[in-house]
Structure formats: structure tokens, C-alpha cells
Amino acid sequence: MRLIIVGTGSMARHHAKHFAKIRGVKIVGCVDIFPENAAVFAKEFNIPRIFATVEDAIVWGKFDSAANVTTDLAHYPTTMALLTAGKHVLCEKPLATNYAHALEMTETAEKEGLVGMVNLSYRNVPEIHKMHEMVTSGVIGDVKHVEASYLQSWLTGTHWGDWRTESRWLWRLSENHGSKGVIGDVGIHILDFASFGAGTDVTRLFGRLKTFHKAPDDKIGEYTLDANDSFAGTMEFENGAIGVIHASRFATGYANTLRVRVFGDKGALEIQNGSDGTWLRVCKGAKDINSQTWRPVTAKPVPMNYKRFVDAVKARQTLEPSFRRAANLQRILDASFESERLRSELAVAD
Incomplete structure (x- = not known):
């Protein structure tokens, strides 16, 4: 599984550490609007590519999954862009800042047959x-x-x-x-x-x-x-x-x-x-x-x-905690x- 990490703050480090330990997972890129933060993060975790925006990463395209570790307000636009591009997403909680957006994200992932899961840790x-x-x-x-x-x-x-x-x-x-x-x-x-x-x-x-x-x-x-x-x-x-x-x-x-x-x-x-x-x-x-x-x-x-997200992507079958669960919580x-x-x-x- 080729994974990018969107957002490079403190929680992103937990994602990078855990994904790096899972066999078959390769972290191929990271995204952050602050290039200096992305550079430090990429060096720390030996990540080969840095992108300023999700759209830049999507244009490159050589990944199948993303861990979305942006701020709450950014979850909806970044996740929707990733889903529209056919990428599986593990998103941090809350899934969105309102139920309408959370439901749209859920229904998009389900309609496209993509794995949408939330890191309710x-x-x-x-x-x-x-x-x-x-x-x-x-x-x-x-x-x-x-x-x-x-x-x-x-x-x-x-x-x-x-x-x-x-x-x-x-x-x-x-x-x-x-x-x-x-x-x-x-x-x-x-x-x-x-x-x-x-x-x-x-x-x-x-x-x-x-x-x-x-x-x-x-x-x-x-x-x-x-x-x-x-x-x-x-x-x-x-x-x-x-x-x-x-x-x-x-x-x-x-x-x-x-x-x-x-x-x-x-x-x-x-x-x-x-x-x-x-x-x-x-x-x-x-x-x-x-x-x-x-x-x-x-x-x-x-x-x-x-690990559940990785297994879900391999099987192309969403596991819990799912976008649907997170939308109901929203x-x-x-x-x-x-x-x-x-x-x-x-x-x-x-």
C-alpha cells in the first residue's frame, strides 16, 4: 500500500510511526501548507516527496491511500478531494465540523467503493x-x-x-x-x-x-x-x-x-x-x-x-470505526x- 500523510503536526507523527511498522506499507509522500514543517517531517520519517496541497499530490497520483491528519476544518475539503480522486482515506476525528459534510463524505466513499475509516484512537x-x-x-x-x-x-x-x-x-x-x-x-x-x-x-x-x-x-x-x-x-x-x-x-x-x-x-x-x-x-x-x-x-x-485500515484497503471492505460511524457521532x-x-x-x- 502506497500512503501519503496529509498534515505534518504532532498527531501525524503517530500515524507515521505506526504505519512504518506495518509490512507492505510505504509512506511515499506528505502534504503541508507550511513547507518548513513538511521538510522536517519528511526528513524524520524518510519520506521521499513533499507537496504543498492535496491537489498537488493528486496530480502526481502515485499513491492509493491517505492518512488525513489536518485540522478539523480541513477534513471535509481534503477528504472529498481524495475520495473524488479514488483514494482510500483514514481521517482523524471528528470526520467533519457538521453532519451534512460528514454524511456527504460517508456516502461518497460508499458510492465509490472506497475505504473510509476514522481514527477513533x-x-x-x-x-x-x-x-x-x-x-x-x-x-x-x-x-x-x-x-x-x-x-x-x-x-x-x-x-x-x-x-x-x-x-x-x-x-x-x-x-x-x-x-x-x-x-x-x-x-x-x-x-x-x-x-x-x-x-x-x-x-x-x-x-x-x-x-x-x-x-x-x-x-x-x-x-x-x-x-x-x-x-x-x-x-x-x-x-x-x-x-x-x-x-x-x-x-x-x-x-x-x-x-x-x-x-x-x-x-x-x-x-x-x-x-x-x-x-x-x-x-x-x-x-x-x-x-x-x-x-x-x-x-x-x-x-x-x-492496521485495520491497511487490512480494509487490501480487502476493499471498510472496517470499524467507519465514516458511517463517525457521521452518526457528528x-x-x-x-x-x-x-x-x-x-x-x-x-x-x-
């Missing part, structure tokens, strides 16, 4: 697949309640760098620079993590989004700091369960932690994934339920999204903004 966690398997096989009975959170603290600490001075963080705080805030950045992860783990999709929500004051006039240089910093939502799920999902960049003490709790009428499961590792535990059976005893659960490794993101605007509960349309 927490699908690489084996324990979430084990949770999904246990829930859908009835281990904890009928799901009644879901509780989930994604906590980050880079707005209160400098453990990942100083967001006040580094553009790689500042753009994430600015709608004008393509950011959908915490709901688009990490909210999409916890929505996928929770609904996949619980084996059921969101059908209704009441969401609140909050942008906090962070600088004089809420601006730093060219960046207007208007993207949301915290999200909290009450959810109803397809199977009738209800729950709470929230995400924040102000969760002091938590560098990067996801937690999902799924409660059924015959037991419960809890997973946590963070910088200190991952664990999954279960409380089931009369003895453990009555004594409130939780027991650890082990999980077998799963292929990472990068619909929830859109509903969250609308729910905040209207201050009311909304149905997530089929």
Missing part, C-alpha cells in the same frame, strides 16, 4: 472491546444506566506544554481556527467509547456547553478563545437506558482519563483508561452484587486502527450545540 484499547462483548452477550443483563467522562487538565497545567504560547494548543480553543472545542476534540471520543462499550447508541440528549474566560478580551494574538471548554449531557439510549456523559479540559489532576460505567439489572462493568494504564472490572452474580465486590477482567490485544455533536442553544432536550434523528 480509543478503539485501540482491548478492554473496551471486551466490555462491548460482555454487555452485548448479556453478562450484566439489560442496561439501565451509563455514566461516562473524559477528563483533561491542560488548561490548568503545563504537562503537555503551555497553551498560552503554543499554537498547537491555541487553535483548539478557537472556532475561527476550525475547533469545535472540547465536544469535537475529546467529546467525540467519549461518546464513541461509552456507546460502543455499552452496546447501544444515543437517541436523545440534553447538552450543555461552556466556554470559560481564559485571557484578557478572550484573545491571544490572532486566536479568539471562543470554543467550548466543558461539556455535560444527559442521554437516552436506543435500548431505553439513560445516562450522563461529560468532558472537560479543566479537570485538574487528570492529564487524560476516560471512564465508562455500565449498569445492568444483572451486574455492572467499569472501565478506566488513562496515563497510568487501563483496567476493566465487573460486578455480577448474586454473591458479588450483594457484597458489592468487583473483580478484574482481562482482555486480549486487538489490531490498532492503522450528528450527536451537532445536536449538542443545538441543545445548548435551545436549552432543551433533542432527539438524535435516524
Whole structure:
């Protein structure tokens, strides 16, 4: 498989490192509107060709797949150009900045018979697949309640760098620079993590989004700091369960932690994934339920999204997480903004 990487920022390095380890994959080019960034990236990963635009790469044409690691706002135009040129795409999340664009991307990939997948990176966690398997096989009975959170603290600490001075963080705080805030950045992860783990999709929500004051006039240089910093939502799920999902960049003490709790009428499961590792535990059976005893659960490794994408291209059959899955999640993101605007509960349309 001949692959190009579109965008050469920090996340692109993860793509390059992982794809370089997969047999049969050759990274043949990279794309960035900033030539100095592309040059450094190409040298670091021994990539032979550099392009200023996706269109330039398409004119050259000697590749069959692309990893799209551009900013959120650029996902739609760059991915559509690649799909129109007949290229398979692994796109970073969120797939687009609105459902209409995400659906168009999905339907284009499906119509053209191309692989369209999204790097929802927490699908690489084996324990979430084990949770999904246990829930859908009835281990904890009928799901009644879901509780989930994604906590980050880079707005209160400098453990990942100083967001006040580094553009790689500042753009994430600015709608004008393509950011959908915490709901688009990490909210999409916890929505996928929770609904996949619980084996059921969101059908209704009441969401609140909050942008906090962070600088004089809420601006730093060219960046207007208007993207949301915290999200909290009450959810109803397809199977009738209800729950709470929230995400924040102000969760002091938590560098990067996801937690999902799924409660059924015959037991419960809890997973946590963070910088200190991952664990999954279960409380089931009369003895453990009555004594409130939780027991650890082990999980077998799963292929990472990068390998799943390569396998999908070889088979010409899209695997999960697909564009279709990401488009459905985008619909929830859109509903969250609308729910905040209207201050009311909304149905997530089929």
C-alpha cells in the first residue's frame, strides 16, 4: 500500500510511526501548507516527496491511500478531494465540523467503493472491546444506566506544554481556527467509547456547553478563545437506558482519563483508561452484587486502527470505526450545540 500523510503536526507523527511498522506499507509522500514543517517531517520519517496541497499530490497520483491528519476544518475539503480522486482515506476525528459534510463524505466513499475509516484512537484499547462483548452477550443483563467522562487538565497545567504560547494548543480553543472545542476534540471520543462499550447508541440528549474566560478580551494574538471548554449531557439510549456523559479540559489532576460505567439489572462493568494504564472490572452474580465486590477482567490485544485500515484497503471492505460511524457521532455533536442553544432536550434523528 502506497500512503501519503496529509498534515505534518504532532498527531501525524503517530500515524507515521505506526504505519512504518506495518509490512507492505510505504509512506511515499506528505502534504503541508507550511513547507518548513513538511521538510522536517519528511526528513524524520524518510519520506521521499513533499507537496504543498492535496491537489498537488493528486496530480502526481502515485499513491492509493491517505492518512488525513489536518485540522478539523480541513477534513471535509481534503477528504472529498481524495475520495473524488479514488483514494482510500483514514481521517482523524471528528470526520467533519457538521453532519451534512460528514454524511456527504460517508456516502461518497460508499458510492465509490472506497475505504473510509476514522481514527477513533480509543478503539485501540482491548478492554473496551471486551466490555462491548460482555454487555452485548448479556453478562450484566439489560442496561439501565451509563455514566461516562473524559477528563483533561491542560488548561490548568503545563504537562503537555503551555497553551498560552503554543499554537498547537491555541487553535483548539478557537472556532475561527476550525475547533469545535472540547465536544469535537475529546467529546467525540467519549461518546464513541461509552456507546460502543455499552452496546447501544444515543437517541436523545440534553447538552450543555461552556466556554470559560481564559485571557484578557478572550484573545491571544490572532486566536479568539471562543470554543467550548466543558461539556455535560444527559442521554437516552436506543435500548431505553439513560445516562450522563461529560468532558472537560479543566479537570485538574487528570492529564487524560476516560471512564465508562455500565449498569445492568444483572451486574455492572467499569472501565478506566488513562496515563497510568487501563483496567476493566465487573460486578455480577448474586454473591458479588450483594457484597458489592468487583473483580478484574482481562482482555486480549486487538489490531490498532492503522492496521485495520491497511487490512480494509487490501480487502476493499471498510472496517470499524467507519465514516458511517463517525457521521452518526457528528450528528450527536451537532445536536449538542443545538441543545445548548435551545436549552432543551433533542432527539438524535435516524
